[in-house]
Every structure is written in C-alpha cells, then in structure tokens.
Amino acid sequence: MTDTNPAEPQGATAGNAVPKPAPKRRFGGTPAQILGALKFYKVLAYSTGTMLLLLCIELVVRYGFNSVLMAGGTNSITGESHGLGFVGSDGVIAGGVNISMLVLIVHGWMYVVYLIADFRLWSLMRWQFGRLVLIALGGVVPFLSFIVEGRIHKEVLAEVAANPKAGKRY
Template sequence: MESALKPFRVLAYIVGTMLLVLCVAIVLRYGFDIPEPSKIVSPIHGFLYMLYLIAVMNLGMKARWSWGRMLGIMLAGTVPLLSFYVERRVTAGVRETIAA
C-alpha cells in the first residue's frame, strides 16, 4: 500500500496546483480575452487528472476501499483546493492502516 501512496500524493498536489493554474487561465480567457494560457493548461491538466484517477484506483484497490470512497476521492481533483485537503486525510488514513 505504501508503494501506491507516494504516486497518489504527488499527483494530488500536482493536479491541485494545475487546477488552480487552470482557474486563473479561465479567468484570463473569459474575463480578459486572453485565450492562450487556457489552450496550453487545459490539456495538460486533463492528462494529469487522468493519471490522478489511475493513482486513486491503484491505491483504492490496494487499500480495499469501496467504489463510493474511490469516486469521492477522484472527484476531489475537480474542486479547487479540495485535493490538498483530501490528500492529507487519505495519507493519514492509509498510514494508520499500515501501522495497524
């Protein structure tokens, strides 16, 4: 389980950061008519989010989570700042499980 935790943690931070960057890019696109940043950031975030989904599936299968819990953690990557909070909660829970 520890081997699946590290990729999850890294991708949770990267996806959370890229989502914040994407939010800024969307404001630039629709608020200031500067579409270039969102054209670059959107596909990068989409690709990284797919990797995040795979990391959640990998960790969830090893930790034997329910499908609902995995879905909730996956959706955390779609709400700005939520992935940082969820990453901390998941890491604490997994480490507690490993210690037990």
C-alpha cells in the first residue's frame, strides 16, 4: 500500500513536480492598437531624447559660458542688427528669438506628450507600475530614452508575437 497525498497531482513526486501552467496573458487592447501605441512611443522617445540632449548642451552653454543662442534682434548699445549666434546672457540684444529658451519650452511640452505615449503603451500592455516609472525616466535622463526604447520595443514585439490571442476582443 502506498501513501499518496491527495493535494498532490497523481504521478507527481517530490523531485518530479508537475509544473503549473503559466498564467494566461491578457492585453488591454488589440495587437494593432498595441503596435500603433508602440510606434507613437518610439517616435516620441527619439524626439524627446534628442531634445533632452539639446537641452543639456543649452544648459552647458548658458551656465558654463554665460551665453544664449539668439536669432535676430538688435544690440541695444550699438544699434547693430544681430543675426544668428551666441550672445552674452546680460541682455544687450533687444527683440529677436531666444532659441535657448525655445529649446526649454519645446522639450517640456514634448515630454508631456511622451508621458501620454508611455501611459498608453503601459496601459495596453498591462504592465506593473514600476515599468511606467522606468519608461518615464527616459525623458529626463540623457541617453536613457534611446536605451529604454530599444528594450521596450523588442519586449513588446516578443510579447505580442508570443500571445497572439491575448488581445482584447470587441
């Protein structure tokens, strides 16, 4: 007579446990929606990363060399017109466009849209909250958006391919 544990599946022993089936993967949208969100995220990851690098250069020029990039305007002391170039940040150029400030503003708004793209992809993939935080950091740490985007892109494509029936049905 053999002792069997009723909680153990038949045929399983201590060294030969029957593996539990993997939990069924579900997405928050169809594969087409996920791939569309991935493309939107990719475009914004590269755009935001590029603007962040420009912002870093702008900050080095502003605080390291006490200069800003200006287009147009006139020198308020000599009255000469100014084209495109770096000028001291002491305010002697009146009028014109402060391109350094424009880089700050564009990066800020682009980061907001980047966060929307992150949230859309995150919610469609139904990832944990920590993943959203990691993706969001890509827009504030130089070069991180390029690295994170590459990994996320590969992972999303692999998950969608491995789970073709996991998409939400309407």
